[in-house]
Amino acid sequence: NVSKKFVSSWIDNHSTGIMQGEGELTDNGKSITWEYKGNCPITKKPMTMKEVDTRTGENTKTLEMWGDDPKSGKNYKMMKIELTRK
Numbered sequence: 345n346v347s348k349k350f351v352s353s354w355i356d357n358h359s360t361g362i363m364q365g366e367g368e369l370t371d372n373g374k375s376i377t378w379e380y381k382g383n384c385p386i387t388k389k390p391m392t393m394k395e396v397d398t399r400t401g402e403n404t405k406t407l408e409m410w411g412d413d414p415k416s417g418k419n420y421k422m423m424k425i426e427l428t429r430k
Contacts, residue, residue, distance in 0.1 A: 347366075348368075349366045349367060349368055350366065350367040350368070350369070350376060350378075351364070351365065351366055351367075352364075352365040352366075352367065352378060352380075353365070354380055354382070358385075359382075359385040360385065361382050361383050361385065362382070363380040363381060363382030363393065364380065364381055364382070365378045365379060365380035365381070365395070366378065366379055367379070367395075367397075374398060374399045375396060375397065375398040375399070376396070376397045377394065377395070377396050378394065378395040378396070378397070379392055379393075379394055380392065380393045380394075380395065384414055386414040386415075387414045391411065391412065391414075392411075392412075393409060393410065393411040393422075394409065394410045394411070395407065395408065395409045395410075396408050396409075400426075403428060403429040403430075404426070404427065404428050404429070405426075405427045406424065406425065406426050406427070407423070407424070407425040407427070408421060408423065408424045408425075409421070409422050409423040409424075410422060
């Protein structure tokens with residue numbers, strides 16, 4: 345509450361580490377932008393990833409994630425999930 349940020353932990357079955365994240369809510373309240381910090385399982389070096397969760401409708405939401413490719417260093421969108429509540 346003091347920092348006015350959300351906190352999160354990301355656990356993934358494709359690696360052995362846990363990433364810690366901080367997120368900020370947009371002024372319109374429809375989106376949270378996260379920055380996660382963890383260790384790359386390939387390079388064994390620290391890395392950051394960005395995630396944006398957006399409420400797109402009354403019962404829909406998208407989750408998009410970007411990160412740097414460990415070999416080229418280029419940032420790319422690595423995931424997009426579209427969720428629908430039924």
